[in-house]
Amino acid sequence: METRVVGSYRFILDFSQPIYEQLVQQFRQMLAKGEIELGSKLPSVRDFAVQMKINPSTVVRAYQELERDGLCEKRRGQGTFITSSADQVAGLRREMAENALESFVEVLKILGVTQEEAQKMIAGVEWK
Amino acid sequence: MDAAIRFHGVGKSFKKKRVLDNISFSIPKGEVYGILGENGAGKSTMLKMMANLCLPDQGGIEVLGQKPSWELYQKIAYLSDRAKWYSDYTVEEALQYGKNFYPDFQMDRAEELVEFFKLDRRLLGKEMSKGQEARLQFLLCFSRDVELMLLDEPFSGIDLITREKMIELIIESIMERKLTLVITTHEIDEVEGLLNRVSFVKDTKIVVEGEVEELRLKSGSLKELYREVYA
The missing domain is CATH 1.10.287 (Helix Hairpins)
Known part of the structure; x- marks a missing residue:
């Protein structure tokens, strides 16, 4: 287990489990607990990948899954944002x-x- | 699958010693691929074959859809600790050399990377620390506009700060362009989060091959798998 920090987010990585699932799960928990402000901007894929030292494709996959569940949305040229729907x-x-x-x-x-x-x-x- | 590299039944011996035996696998384009194994397992030989610096005794190889050749070698960035041609060059001169030698060398990118790696332009190759050498090698490699990079043990014996910068540069580079990266290493920590696919080489053979996220589900972390394979 390793703790890695990206901006205001803190993730615990366990390399014995698929990483993208852990990212999705931890985002969901932070959201459900109200730790993430509605409508806030997620770190860019680049920043996320560099600070977590993980492959950018893993970040993209996690963001896509959150997007599919309606928990965030991608805005053309602006980045990915947390849903603003309470x-x-x-x-x-x-x-x-x-x-x-x-x-x-x-x-x-x-x-x-x-x-x-x-x-x-x-x-x-x-x-x- | 659109493959950057294909090995079909590759075998190789040096004198009487078998180094690789019936190796078949492919590396998809655009992925970060790790070849893991102990020293002397044949990892570097596999990488040399991809770079056309060593020919197989049996079987065949395709790199970017072609048979290895000198023309192809020029389209690949190959980094090896053994190639220390820059001993008598300063950083500045090494950049000029890169520019003159490789048609795809991007001088403006190289200038950015001198700053990124905080290298002194007047520093002479033979006066560099191991970390500084690694920075220069990475700089020269990542200043090239190539589709395929082969990195032989890039993190071996390198200080933490330099390793972190190397990882950052790798991640940025795969974000910026379609790049296939093949990395041989026995240091798992650095690449655990970075690799898309991996093969474990042991006693002339590939003993495990697959997508890293899937291997995590089946066998746990790469580190655990490594212990299992080599203990």
Whole structure:
């Protein structure tokens, strides 16, 4: 694991996993957590690649994936910008929470925990 | 696949020693390709063959769609630590030499790179540190307008700051133009994030070949794979 900083972004790179997926995942998390300002400009592919010491094609691939999910948009001659739609980001946050919930429920089901027990457990968790 | 390099069943021996055995693989155009392996594994011989500095005993090679030739060699930038022709030249003179020798040499680019690498123009080749030599070699190589660059162990024994500048220049160059880069190295850290494809050479053969992001899914990092292959 290595931490690499690009402008105001901090990424953790694990070279045993595909890099473009990690970039996408970490961007999604930062967005969902509200750490990235809506409508802000992403670093250029060149700056990103140089500072992360990664192949520019990996950055392009990550940006394309974010774009496909509607989380950023490319403006001709200007660069790539984070979506300015708060709804889009709220949707992302909900989707990520639902995915986490789904895997959480899967594990509890395997362990034979009932819904009622699970609800009690959640209610008892210190939410801080 | 539009290939910059193709090897078909290439074999090579020096005296009685087998160096490469039945090597077949291709390097797609526009990619950064790593040939990894221990010292003496045959990596440099493969690179020399691409540069037409060494001929195979068996099999064949195509470079940019042609058989290796002297004409083709002039269209390739080949960097090797062993070629120290610039010992008696200053940086300034080495640039002139580059300009006179290579028709594709871009003097304005070279001037920019002197600044980028913070090289003193009056510095003499034989008085350079290893890092300064590496900077000059990189400068000369990356000032050329070529489609294919072959870098033989470019990071070996080079200081951190110079290595970082080298990586930066590589990334900028592949952003700017369609360039195929082939790098031999046994230092994985520098190239882990940089390579599109890779082959691991061991005991005259390619033992692993593939796209780096896919290899990560299957086998973990290049470093882990390297340990697995060579331990």
